[in-house]
Amino acid sequence: MNNNATSQQPTVDVHAHVLIPALQHTVAENDPEGFAALQALEVRRNGRESMANSGLMIKERWPQLTALDRRLTDMDAQRVDVQLVSPSPSHFYYFAGEDLALTLAKQANRAVREFVDAAPDRLNGLGLVPLQHPHLMIEALDHAVLECGLLGVEIGSFAATSGDADRSTVELSDPRLDPFWNRAEELGAIVFLHPFGCSLDERLDRFYLANTVSQPAENAVALSHLIFSGVLDRYPNLKVLAAHGGGYLPTTIGRSDRAWKVRPEAQRCAEPPSSYLRRIFFDSLVHSGPELRALVDATGPGQVLLGSDYPFDMGSDNPVGEVHTAGLAEADAAEVLGGNAAALGITAAAAALIARPTA
Template identity: 30%
Template sequence: MITENLNPGVIDVHAHWLPRELFDLPGTGPHGVMHDRDGELYLGDIPLSITTSSMSDVPAILDDMRRADVGVRVLSAPPFAFPLESGTEADSYVAEFNSALSTVVAGADGALLGLGMVTLSDQASVTAQMTALAGTEGIAGVAIPPLANGQTLDGPALRHVLTEAARLDLAVLVHPMQLPRPEWSQYYLTNLIGNPVESTTAIASLILSGIKDSLPGLRICFVHGGGCAPGLLGRWTHGWTMRKDVRRATTRPPQEIFAELYFDTVTHGSDQLKLLCEVAGTGKVVCGSDYPFDMAETEPARFAVEHGPGRDALIAAARAYLGKES
């Protein structure tokens, strides 16, 4: 629930934060234990190439915002903290994170907003957690992975989250998890290819399953410029036109539904951002940074303003996505 005034300036909807007391990640997910090693953050034995303070310390986040000319930053958990298993441990982790996040944003005088976390296996727990988020000042919505229990957004777990988000008027941010696959074991391909593919699959399922048709008020954003989706939209439309199995769940072509979704500007290229603006429409493109990771856009406001839809359009789109229209 956003009731306070936001700081002026560009709004960065895609940035990460996790307090040090929650570095002990929930469940037995595919990633190693997160820990500090001489001031640097590691996930198992993998260096994340960022300082621990940049992930967990609010003054470091605010300093980076001033440096990058960002007026408001929307914080969500890093994707490896998403609890993929049900049970008491997951529920406790979610409760602790959401409580800590609400405290941080409440004390930031309009500079920070939050996207909370939910468990993904038990629908009753999800409903309770999201209802609580909807009543928490400074929390604009929820961040989720694109995959749960081997199914993407049209599976029962994530579809329930989307349904509840629409009912409660919460924004949804979909962030890939960088899941390992044997053919992506080298060259950081789990990120360079895996992350965009995870997002692309989720976007296709949302469009072709008819979920967005059934939830017209759903405000949902896909990070990293929507992955590969902008470049594949023509192929999806051709398939929808030619094949009954592709169009069986929706009567609208993919391009029409695609233009109802939000996407951030973390494309790592001006040509890629230009394509995104062309196919999504400038009213659906919002500034993102992916702070504090090594794949972040270090000058998010400058890049988005110079190569994207412009400062005023970026701010208006972010406010609309967050449910805080002028």
């Protein structure tokens, strides 16, 4: 436990992952063709060099992804009191058919709950929903929040159900998602937006562009779908938390405001796009002090929460230190490190008081 935390608020990392090997086994056994197609798509998107290096990284960090004792030791070293744990986004499996997709979501929800229960004074969790099947998302959300007691769910930036981003794509602006957004708002559930994969595919298959460019690009696209389609007008109390500082959008929002001003097709939201940045929450994982200051300036200090992307190599090994050295006002840094998480109800599972509506 972080003995240097203020007595008012624990330090909370809202972006940390756990690997659930049993999910991959379930997929491989029940849809081997779909799983093989996904693996081929990942090679096409990432390139063989990045796939090989990522495999070595996962092997090296396997204890951090799966072993509780190692995680708690690392949290102490990072001065993090509480982690909000979500499944590795490699577990989205958006190619899965209806029955398998719902099975996987519920299996993931139970697995995260079991992991959290092993250290309820240090962890809380998020589950999964099948974005490729909008009509099943409420059942999976209810399972995550009401049955498993998790704080919400993690979703990708889009779901290409055929494995081909040009076909059967579900964007976050899709009207079929409205019942899900409504239910998430009713439950006060966190919806953690974390991209995995990019529709640019093999254009990013070298130099690790499939991560360094695709993740912030996908965040920007997905958030723009939410904003411009009016989702945040219809569900103003929705708790959307965007990974990677929201990608390219928050600090280049002026172009979106210009489009809203001059283009009729961009005026389906009630207010300029920049105003919605103060309704969305963002993690602090931008890898740059000046960029973190710019994010806080763009969104307001009440919208940014500590995030590390533990334990992946593109995360931060010193997330608390990076916030302290970013040049934020002391009060703003305190909000990022824990105050904003507390305001959102993100606490250790042992301390959480979760309202569970029955409607």
